[in-house]
Amino acid sequence: MRDAVTSLIKNYDVAGRYFDRNAIDSLKSYFESGTARVQAAAAINSNAAAIVKQAGSKLFEELPELIRPGGNAYTTRRYAACLRDMDYYLRYATYALVAGNTNVLDERVLQGLRETYNSLGVPIGPTVRGVQLMKDIVKEQVAAAGVVNAAFVDEPFDHITRELSEQDV
Secondary structure, rough: OOOOHHHHHHHHHHHHHOOHHHHHHHHHHHHOOOHHHHHHHHHHHHHHHHHHHHHHHHHHHHHHHHHOOOOOOOOHHHHHHHHHHHHHHOOOOOOHHHHOOHHHHHHHOOOOOHHHHHHOOOOOHHHHHHHHHHHHHHHHHHHHHHOOOOOHHHHHHHHHHHHOOOOOO
């Protein structure tokens, strides 16, 4: 897993370049947001179960066909699997948030996920919507924890939804 610092170093090392003003500014920004990133992660960690539960409730309220007979979250086992997956996305989004880099999402979550879901008949649209709902709830939790500039919270959640969403070929 790479973070913002190791990714930056790798890119400059591969190019055989010293850090320029852009690299220094990028590092400065990452380190200045470090405390806020840790505060955000703490807020997520202490409220993770509630975030997943609230997002799940909103998702099934918006898309009740998912929990009706024949729906993809119908039966206790499937419902639990849906919430388990949401928790999984939240956990890895938190790692990416702290790292300031979405690499961990690509390596540990997104590689092959679309194909797996398609082969299992899991609809991608509701998954994307669930991730978006979690992002909104996390932003509220992070703001309540006193993090003033929490724009960095969007990045991992938006990366997941963008990568899972249908792409025009």
